[in-house]
Amino acid sequence: MSTNSILLMKDIDKYFFGKAANDKVSLEVKPGEIHALLGENGAGKTTLMNILYGIYQRDGGRITWKGEEIHFDSPREAIDNRIGMVHQHFMLVPTLTVSQNITLGLKSEGHPFPNRRSIDEKIRELLSAYDVHISPTDKVSSLSVGGEQWVEIIKLLYRNAELLILDEPTAVLTPQETKRLFKVLEKLRQEGHSVIIITHRIPEVLEITDRVTILRDGRNVATVHTSETGSVELSHYMIGRELKTISRTPNTVCPHEEGLGLDELAVEENGRNVLGPLSLSVRKGEMIGIAGVDGNGQKYLAEAVLGVRDCSAGKVRLLGGDASSASIQQRKDMGLGYIAEDRQNDALIMDMDMRENVLLRMYSKREYVKSGFIKYANVDETAKEMIDTYNIKTAGIGKPVRYLSGGNQQKLILARELAGSPPVIIAFHPTRGLDIGATEFVRQKLLERRASGSSILLISADLDEIFALSDRIAVLFHGKIMAVLENDGNVDVNYLGRLMAGEAAESGSDSRRVE
Amino acid sequence: MERLKTALSYILIVVIILSLAVVLILSVGSDVPKSFMSFFRGIFGSLYGFSEVLVRATPLILAGLGVSIGFRTGFINIGAEGQIYWGAIAVTTTAYLFPGLPALIAIPLGIVAGFVAGGIWALIPGYLKARFGISEVINTIMFNYIAINILGILVRTVLKDPEYPLPMSSKLPNGFIFPLLMYPTRLHLGFLIALIAMVLVYVLMWKSSPGYKLRVVGLNQRASLCSGIPVKKYIVFSSLLSGGFAGIAGVGEIAGIHYKLLEGFSPGFGYVAIIVALLGKNNPFGVAAAGLGIAALQVGSLSMQRQAGVPASISWIIMGSIVLLILARSTLLTFFAEKEKEKKV
Numbered sequence: 001m002s003t004n005s006i007l008l009m010k011d012i013d014k015y016f017f018g019k020a021a022n023d024k025v026s027l028e029v030k031p032g033e034i035h036a037l038l039g040e041n042g043a044g045k046t047t048l049m050n051i052l053y054g055i056y057q058r059d060g061g062r063i064t065w066k067g068e069e070i071h072f073d074s075p076r077e078a079i080d081n082r083i084g085m086v087h088q089h090f091m092l093v094p095t096l097t098v099s100q101n102i103t104l105g106l107k108s109e110g111h112p113f114p115n116r117r118s119i120d121e122k123i124r125e126l127l128s129a130y131d132v133h134i135s136p137t138d139k140v141s142s143l144s145v146g147g148e149q150w151v152e153i154i155k156l157l158y159r160n161a162e163l164l165i166l167d168e169p170t171a172v173l174t175p176q177e178t179k180r181l182f183k184v185l186e187k188l189r190q191e192g193h194s195v196i197i198i199t200h201r202i203p204e205v206l207e208i209t210d211r212v213t214i215l216r217d218g219r220n221v222a223t224v225h226t227s228e229t230g231s232v233e234l235s236h237y238m239i240g241r242e243l244k245t246i247s248r249t250p251n252t253v254c255p256h257e258e259g260l261g262l263d264e265l266a267v268e269e270n271g272r273n274v275l276g277p278l279s280l281s282v283r284k285g286e287m288i289g290i291a292g293v294d295g296n297g298q299k300y301l302a303e304a305v306l307g308v309r310d311c312s313a314g315k316v317r318l319l320g321g322d323a324s325s326a327s328i329q330q331r332k333d334m335g336l337g338y339i340a341e342d343r344q345n346d347a348l349i350m351d352m353d354m355r356e357n358v359l360l361r362m363y364s365k366r367e368y369v370k371s372g373f374i375k376y377a378n379v380d381e382t383a384k385e386m387i388d389t390y391n392i393k394t395a396g397i398g399k400p401v402r403y404l405s406g407g408n409q410q411k412l413i414l415a416r417e418l419a420g421s422p423p424v425i426i427a428f429h430p431t432r433g434l435d436i437g438a439t440e441f442v443r444q445k446l447l448e449r450r451a452s453g454s455s456i457l458l459i460s461a462d463l464d465e466i467f468a469l470s471d472r473i474a475v476l477f478h479g480k481i482m483a484v485l486e487n488d489g490n491v492d493v494n495y496l497g498r499l500m501a502g503e504a505a506e507s508g509s510d511s512r513r514v515e
Numbered sequence: 516m517e518r519l520k521t522a523l524s525y526i527l528i529v530v531i532i533l534s535l536a537v538v539l540i541l542s543v544g545s546d547v548p549k550s551f552m553s554f555f556r557g558i559f560g561s562l563y564g565f566s567e568v569l570v571r572a573t574p575l576i577l578a579g580l581g582v583s584i585g586f587r588t589g590f591i592n593i594g595a596e597g598q599i600y601w602g603a604i605a606v607t608t609t610a611y612l613f614p615g616l617p618a619l620i621a622i623p624l625g626i627v628a629g630f631v632a633g634g635i636w637a638l639i640p641g642y643l644k645a646r647f648g649i650s651e652v653i654n655t656i657m658f659n660y661i662a663i664n665i666l667g668i669l670v671r672t673v674l675k676d677p678e679y680p681l682p683m684s685s686k687l688p689n690g691f692i693f694p695l696l697m698y699p700t701r702l703h704l705g706f707l708i709a710l711i712a713m714v715l716v717y718v719l720m721w722k723s724s725p726g727y728k729l730r731v732v733g734l735n736q737r738a739s740l741c742s743g744i745p746v747k748k749y750i751v752f753s754s755l756l757s758g759g760f761a762g763i764a765g766v767g768e769i770a771g772i773h774y775k776l777l778e779g780f781s782p783g784f785g786y787v788a789i790i791v792a793l794l795g796k797n798n799p800f801g802v803a804a805a806g807l808g809i810a811a812l813q814v815g816s817l818s819m820q821r822q823a824g825v826p827a828s829i830s831w832i833i834m835g836s837i838v839l840l841i842l843a844r845s846t847l848l849t850f851f852a853e854k855e856k857e858k859k860v
Contacts, residue, residue, distance in 0.1 A: 308740055329743035338741065346741045349734045359727065360742045369724045 006031045006066055006194055007052075007163060013060035014047055021047040023218045024061070029163065034185055034195045036205040036226070038238055039215035040435040041406070045198045046088070048215070049165050053085045054078045076105075084156030085165040090148050092140050099123045099136035102155045126154055130184050145172040145293060153184070164188065167198045171461070174293060175497035182208045200436075202231045202238070214238055239436045248447065248469065257284045259455025260305070260424045261317035267300045267479075268312040275300035275479040277314055282455040284423070287446070289470030289487070290459040293500055297479035298459045299341065302428045305457065306338050307331050318424055329364060337422035339413055341429040341459075343406070347413045354397040354412065355383040361416050386415035390441075407438030414445055425449060425456045431465060443469060463496070475499040524848060528840045535836055539829045550823040557818020558811050564818065566700035570772070571810035572803075574599065574764040574784040576709040579791030579802040580716050581633075581760030586797050587720065588733040588753035590641055594655025595761040596785025597662030601636045602629030602765025604666055606691065607674055607684050607776040614688040621690035625766055626708070633762015634755040636662060641754020645747035651754070659785070667778055674776055683777035693771035705767030709803070712760060716799040719756075729753050761785060790838050809834060 007029040014022040022044045029035045037045045050056045052063060054072030063070055065081060072078045075085070092101050099120045108114035120136040127134055132150045134143065140151060149169060156164050170178045185195055185208055199205060205212050206226060214221040214237040221237045260282040267275035275297045282288050292298060303309035305316055307328040315324045318334045326334065340346035348357055359379050362368040368378050383397045390411045394404055401409060410430070418425070427446055431439040446469060450456055460466050466473055467487065475482040475496065482499040485491050540550045557564050578595040585592035592598075605628040616624065640654035667682070669675075676685035693704035720726035732739045732749045739746050764784060773780050791809060795801030816830030 306741065327743065327745075328740070329745075332743050340741060345735065345737050347738060349731055349738055351734050352731070356727070356731075360731065360738070363724050363727065364743075372723050372725065374722060374724055374727060 004030060005064075008064040009048070009052060009061065010064070011061040012048060012051060012058050012063070014044075014051055014056060015059050020218050022051070022058075025215065025218065025220055027213050028223070029194050029196060030211075031194055032189055032192045033211060034189055034197065034209045036209040036212040037196055037198045037215065038200065038202070038205055038212050038234065040200055040238060041433055042217075042435060043215040043238075044218035045215055046167055047218075049085060049167065049196065049198060052078070053083065053165065079159055079161070082160055082162040083165070084159060084161030084163070086149065086152040086156065086167060086169065088167040088171065090152055092148055092151060094139070094141035096140060097136065098134055098138050098140060098143075098151050101140055101151055102136075102158050106159070123154070123158065126157060130154070130157075130187065131180075132184075145295065146174070146177040149173070149181075161193070163194045163196065165196045165198070168200075169197065170199070170201065170204060172294060174500045175463070175493050176501065177497075178204075200238070202234045205234065206231060216240065248471075257320075258282070258317065259284045259286075259319060260457060261315075261320075262305070263315040263317065265301075265304060265314035265316060266312050267297075267304050267309055269300070273312075273479065275304065278479075278481045279314075280474060280481065280484070282424075282457055284455055285450060285453045286471045287450045287456040287458055287469055288484075289466035289473045290457065290476050291463060291466050291473050291496060291500060292461075292476035294461050296476050298428070298476060300479065301476070302338075302341065302426055302457075302459055305426055306336065332361065333364060335420075335423040337417040337425040337454075339417050339425065339427045339430050341432070343409050343413060348401050348409060350402040351400050353400055354387075354392075354394060355379045357401050357412060358383045358386065358416055361419065382419070386412070386419070390415040407434050410434055410438060410442060414442060418445060418449060421449070421452065421454070423454055425454050426459070427456060428459045429461065430458070431460070431462065463493070467491070477502040520848065524844050528837070528844065531840060532833060532837060536829070536833060539832065540823075540825055543825055543829075545823050545825045550819050550825050553822035554815040554819045556822070557815045560818075562697070563700050564814060566697055566702040568807065568811045568814045569706050570701050570703070571813055572806040573703075573705040573709050573767055573771070574781070575787055575791050575806035575810060576803050577705075577712055577764035577767065578761040578785055578788035579795060579806050580709075580712055580799055581637075581757045581762075581764070582788050582792040583795065583797040583799070583802050584716065584720070584729070584760065585637075585753055585757035586733075586792055588729045588750060588757075589736065590644065590750055590753045590757060591652050592637060592655055592754070592757045592761075593652055593789060594637060594640065594658045594662075594758070594785070595764075595788045596781065596783065597655070597659035598633035598636050598758040598761035599765035599768070599781050599785050600659075600662040600666050601632040601758075602762030603769045603776055603780065604669060604674075604765075605629045605632035605762065606766040606769050607687065610687045610691040611674065611684075614690075616688075616690045618690045618692075618694075621688070622693065622704070622770070625691050625770055626763055629762040629766030630759040631762070633765060634757075634759035637754045637758025637761070638751060641751045641757075644754075645750040666776070670776055670778060676775070681777075684775045686774050687770060691770055692774055693767065701772065703767070703771035705771040708763065708767065709806075712763065713799045713803045716760070720799070725749075725752070729756075761788065764788075790834070794838065794841060 005028045009025070009027040011024045011026060012022050013020065013024060025044060025048055027048065037048070039045045047056065051058045054074045054077055070081065093104065099116070102123055103119055108119055123136040127136065132154065134147055134150060140148060143151065149172065169181060173181060188195060197209065209226045211223060211225050212234070213223040214234065216238065258281050262278060262280045264277040264279055266273060266277040280288065290298060290301065300309060304311045307326065311324065315322055317323060318331060318336060323331050323334060344350055349360065355376065359368060359374065362379065362382070368375055380397060386392065387394060392408050392411045394408065401412065404412065430442050430446065434442065443465070446456060458466065458470055470487050472484055473487050473491065474484045477500060537547055540547050558568055559565060578599060581598070582592050582595050606625040609625055609628040636658060637655065640651045640658060643649040643654060644651040670682045670684055674684040676683060678685070696702045696704065696706065720730060728744050728749055729752070731744060732746050736746050768780055769776055787809060791802055791805045794805035812830050812834060816827045819825045820827040
């Protein structure tokens with residue numbers, strides 16, 4: 001078996017601070033194969049690939065590449081050996097052109113005065129060969145996130161990579177862009193390239209890959225042929241049990257009363273319109289999902305509702321009252337819960353302990369602060385209740401929250417922001433970076449709040465999440481709402497994808513839009 | 516294991532400092548045992564020596580507390596020296612304006628005046644930072660020069676003692692003068708005030724809601740903002756507190772030691788206060804300990820100079836080295852820990 005493999009990683013060990021991130025992990029990739037590395041967040045997928053790519057040094061095990069045992073000290077050596085990796089966070093220089101980014105670090109012909117025009121020509125050929133509609137002379141800053149990913153991939157192909165490693169490549173793509181990516185991967189396979197895709201999305205594994213290696217808790221679980229498995233078996237491998245499907249019940253609470261209202265809301269930054277004007281009304285007991293590719297104004301929307309950012313025009317209504325000029329504190333006191341997108345920067349004080357982080361939302365309440373003095377006994381009690389009800393795994397309420405796992409940090413935020421049953425909730429990427437168990441938990445809690453009458457604005461890049469949870473879906477593109485769709489189970493993903501890509505809603509091809 | 520390493524690293528620091536002291540003493544040709552003896556005799560050998568440690572520690576603790584509040588909130592106050600000067604100006608001016616007040620009113624009034632004056636002097640850079648994002652580091656340093664020279668002008672003009680040729684004010688009225696705690700030593704009320712301030716700062720920062728918000732702002736401004744804390748207000752508030760405590764240090768020096776306003780009454784207390792805050796890890800009790808330690812170092816080396824002929828300057832060399840070693844300690848520890856791990860692999 002191993003004789004015809006192009007890459008063989010055997011018994012790889014890697015420890016961080018004495019904890020095993022990889023524990024005797026093995027991986028075998030054959031020439032001309034698309035191989036999925038499947039697992040939850042923290043399963044050790046990216047660590048394993050970073051070891052292969054020379055970013056981390058392994059603590060044990062062997063790597064054989066094309067029959068030779070190898071050891072890369074840096075990514076440069078990996079690239080020289082024709083292994084390339086596209087990271088989840090792209091490594092591009094936005095002020096340089098596409099072609100400059102692609103040749104960055106290479107000694108092109110004529111170095112140090114390379115013939116840019118002939119290089120551009122070569123790159124143009126490469127781009128058109130893979131049907132990528134980007135010009136080599138475009139500035140990277142002018143590209144969409146999907147476009148940047150193409151640049152990263154073409155960069156590897158320009159360097160003659162035989163093995164391409166893609167880390168969660170579809171996370172930033174619309175459904176259409178994902179299809180195009182898969183087509184290109186198909187073509188790469190035909191040309192004899194090998195591809196490793198790091199992912200936690202089972203449908204994608206089934207759609208595109210030949211074989212799949214599943215990791216859990218830094219260990220190998222199984223390696224199977226994709227054609228011989230299915231989603232049930234894969235999710236079993238991945239999380240050790242079956243996925244619960246989340247079911248939404250119809251909104252029966254107060255379907256006519258409004259919880260959160262946005263009225264011609266607009267935000268400007270440096271004199272430039274970055275959001276709106278947009279209007280939206282979230283009723284009580286309703287969850288509206290904001291779909292859209294990251295960076296299309298989601299952050300401005302969330303911040304304008306919270307009050308961190310001033311709106312240049314329009315109104316924010318909370319429970320029917322105008323909250324446009326209310327301070328953040330007042331909005332929170334009116335009953336606004338905010339699950340921040342960036343846990344570590346926006347929501348938590350990493351170097352403070354649990355109770356002081358709980359206090360961050362409670363300090364204006366008499367129960368916890370009396371005539372300026374903090375009643376730590378009451379705060380402790382509340383924190384302990386939260387630990388119990390939300391099943392937060394902690395070494396103690398006196399330990400800095402820095403030492404909690406991402407999932408437990410998110411549980412803490414949820415416990416804090418949902419305390420006191422806020423009637424309006426903004427959930428901004430509430431499950432980003434969480435493992436499946438924690439994700440299910442967060443979604444369940446949001447649905448519980450919805451069932452008891454909260455108005456929820458769910459901003460998420462995960463379309464599955466939007467579909468599973470929202471009553472209506474609003475599509476955000478360049479700060480404007482393209483359309484609001486009833487999530488009745490018949491929403492066409494392709495149509496949604498076109499809206500997310502900014503193609504006008506009234507382009508006639510969809511029957512649900514009447515002109 | 517971790518604890519052992521920490522303890523060992525501190526022992527190592529002590530060893531390095533002691534060897535450095537030995538080298539320095541030998542290099543000036545003095546007798547090592549005699550120098551050490553005189554160092555410790557200077558501190559513990561007499562009631563007077565020991566009281567001098569407390570006297571010297573008083574402004575260091577007060578200003579150090581101020582600086583530490585600023586550091587905790589992210590207001591890097593390098594201007595304690597200028598704020599001390601304003602505290603001194605304020606108590607002198609108050610005394611001039613209300614010379615007849617009884618001590619029971621005059622002393623608290625002087626302290627409040629010093630707090631307000633020092634606080635406002637720090638509040639200006641605090642406001643500039645909060646409102647316009649101008650670096651408080653630069654501004655507070657520059658404000659030191661301004662404050663020092665304003666005092667220079669004042670003691671030559673409006674506050675000058677007309678009966679005396681030198682640039683200094685006349686003696687404070689009796690009501691404003693801090694009582695001595697241990698006659699005939701110079702230990703004065705200021706030391707008690709410093710201890711009370713230490714407890715106050717602890718209660719403020721760790722038991723009260725405003726203090727909690729100050730700490731939150733210092734650790735994560737973005738999260739503070741998202742949680743509804745008016746970050747800018749709290750930065751300004753922290754600058755006021757920070758300068759206020761430094762101002763009280765100035766009051767103590769004038770009302771407790773010199774009894775009149777004069778140039779150069781502070782041999783850089785405001786700068787040493789930064790070191791005190793750093794060594795005390797911005798904890799009020801740590802600040803008090805660090806203030807006492809540095810004061811002892813200075814008093815001891817003065818005695819060493821008198822009795823063993825070792826220049827007192829070496830106390831500054833030692834102080835600089837201690838700060839360097841303690842600040843480098845944690846970094847070096849992790850560095851060596853990683854090295855060790857790499858070796859094992």
